Amino acid sequence: MDFGFTEEQLQIKKAVREFALREIAPYVAEYDREERFPVEIVRKAAAHGYMGGVVPVEYGGAGLDHVTYTLIIEEISRVCQVVGCALSFPSGLAGSAVLRYGTEEQKQKYLKPLAQGEVFASVALTEPGSGTDVAAMRTTCRRDGKYYVLNGAKAWISFLDVCGWVLTFATLDRSLGHKGICAFIVERGMPGMTFRPYKHKLGFRPLCTGEVLFEDCRVPIENRIGEEGEGFRVAMCAVENGRLGVAARALGMAQACLDEVVAYARERVVFGQPIGKFQLVQSKITDMVVGIESARYLTYRLAWLKDRGVPDLRREASIAKMVATDVALMAATHAVQIFGAYGCSAEYPVSRYYRDAKVFQIVEGVNELHRVLIAEYTLGYR
Numbered sequence: 061m062d063f064g065f066t067e068e069q070l071q072i073k074k075a076v077r078e079f080a081l082r083e084i085a086p087y088v089a090e091y092d093r094e095e096r097f098p099v100e101i102v103r104k105a106a107a108h109g110y111m112g113g114v115v116p117v118e119y120g121g122a123g124l125d126h127v128t129y130t131l132i133i134e135e136i137s138r139v140c141q142v143v144g145c146a147l148s149f150p151s152g153l154a155g156s157a158v159l160r161y162g163t164e165e166q167k168q169k170y171l172k173p174l175a176q177g178e179v180f181a182s183v184a185l186t187e188p189g190s191g192t193d194v195a196a197m198r199t200t201c202r203r204d205g206k207y208y209v210l211n212g213a214k215a216w217i218s219f220l221d222v223c224g225w226v227l228t229f230a231t232l233d234r235s236l237g238h239k240g241i242c243a244f245i246v247e248r249g250m251p252g253m254t255f256r257p258y259k260h261k262l263g264f265r266p267l268c269t270g271e272v273l274f275e276d277c278r279v280p281i282e283n284r285i286g287e288e289g290e291g292f293r294v295a296m297c298a299v300e301n302g303r304l305g306v307a308a309r310a311l312g313m314a315q316a317c318l319d320e321v322v323a324y325a326r327e328r329v330v331f332g333q334p335i336g337k338f339q340l341v342q343s344k345i346t347d348m349v350v351g352i353e354s355a356r357y358l359t360y361r362l363a364w365l366k367d368r369g370v371p372d373l374r375r376e377a378s379i380a381k382m383v384a385t386d387v388a389l390m391a392a393t394h395a396v397q398i399f400g401a402y403g404c405s406a407e408y409p410v411s412r413y414y415r416d417a418k419v420f421q422i423v424e425g426v427n428e429l430h431r432v433l434i435a436e437y438t439l440g441y442r
């Protein structure tokens with residue numbers, strides 16, 4: 061086994077770290093407080109080639125291997141995981157769905173500008189009444205000549221302020237379950253689609269998240285992704301890359317918690333000594349180090365297996381996502397505790413890490429679902 065990175069990967073990691081410290085770190089607290097998506101920073105990152113990810117070069121991507129892609133997302137997320145989220149989107153669900161199921165024309169029209177950072181996209185799967193149980197969706201589509209007519213509502217959809225198009229899902233007939241679901245790209249401005257953003261959510265604040273409403277929204281048939289009834293497969297095709305992206309972001313954030321804690325524990329003096337000398341503080345640091353190392357191994361192993369072309373890595377993706385996001389919350393909880401009252405202030409980033417870490421356990425499949433899936437793969441039920 062080879063646990064090392066190549067010389068080129070190490071250089072990219074260093075360059076991304078420098079970029080993140082120079083271009084993101086000075087602004088992140090401010091745009092998080094203002095709940096503003098830092099579009100200018102993401103575009104700059106895209107210009108450096110950090111957005112193209114694993115998308116092939118002919119579709120505007122960087123054509124990277126998964127390990128290098130993971131390094132980029134981890135290092136960016138060590139400073140701001142929301143920027144990490146935006147950079148992972150072309151390689152995650154939005155891009156993968158078009159790459160795998162889109163026609164050549166759809167790839168040129170939608171994937172290319174997305175991978176180059178010219179256009180952002182939303183993925184609208186969750187509904188007010190169904191999140192984990194995707195097949196229970198209520199948004200409907202019916203064919204009408206050269207159009208489909210969509211009606212219904214999606215909830216908790218991100219990138220609403222900047223998206224140029226929305227990849228969404230609707231059912232032809234609820235009684236067909238997941239076999240009735242179709243996938244569509246609805247362009248911003250198409251009549252019948254409106255957005256209702258939320259404010260003041262717990263974490264991921266720079267992401268504009270909210271409801272997408274469809275009222276007799278007419279979508280041309282050429283905007284369907286995949287065949288009729290193939291929408292569930294379209295939604296599931298990117299779970300490995302989507303979960304790899306979330307694991308890398310959570311890992312980067314957990315590492316940021318450790319970076320902050322090490323600096324603070326050496327400096328903060330209580331009872332005449334740096335708090336790093338207290339064994340109960342050391343115990344928390346050990347939990348963080350061991351958790352982060354475990355999460356890093358599982359995340360990069362998933363990326364490495366993908367690069368080797370190993371088919372069906374859903375089990376490994378669930379393990380990496382669950383462990384990395386659980387570790388992120390543990391690391392953020394310890395970080396706030398070690399910072400004491402200062403951990404509760406906006407002066408230090410650990411309070412933001414704590415808010416974001418909880419959300420990581422909910423997105424890309426709630427961690428309870430991954431816990432169940434891992435057992436079911438092991439028991440042979442799947």
Ligand SMILES: Cc1cc2nc3c(=O)[nH]c(=O)nc-3n(C[C@H](O)[C@H](O)[C@H](O)COP(=O)(O)OP(=O)(O)OC[C@H]3O[C@@H](n4cnc5c(N)ncnc54)[C@H](O)[C@@H]3O)c2cc1C
Nearest residue numbers: 183184185186190191192216217218264423424426428429
């Ligand atoms: C900040 C943020 C951004 C988001 N962005 C997007 C987006 O861009 N696009 C999008 O489509 N969605 C998005 N979501 C929605 C997210 O994907 C869903 O919240 C998630 O899938 C869970 O669905 P739910 O909230 O409906 O929870 P539910 O499915 O209602 O589950 C509620 C709880 O029930 C328990 N539970 C559920 N299933 C199981 C099970 N099988 N076994 C045991 N316990 C279980 C868990 O405790 C779970 O947390 C976002 C959410 C947040 C918070």
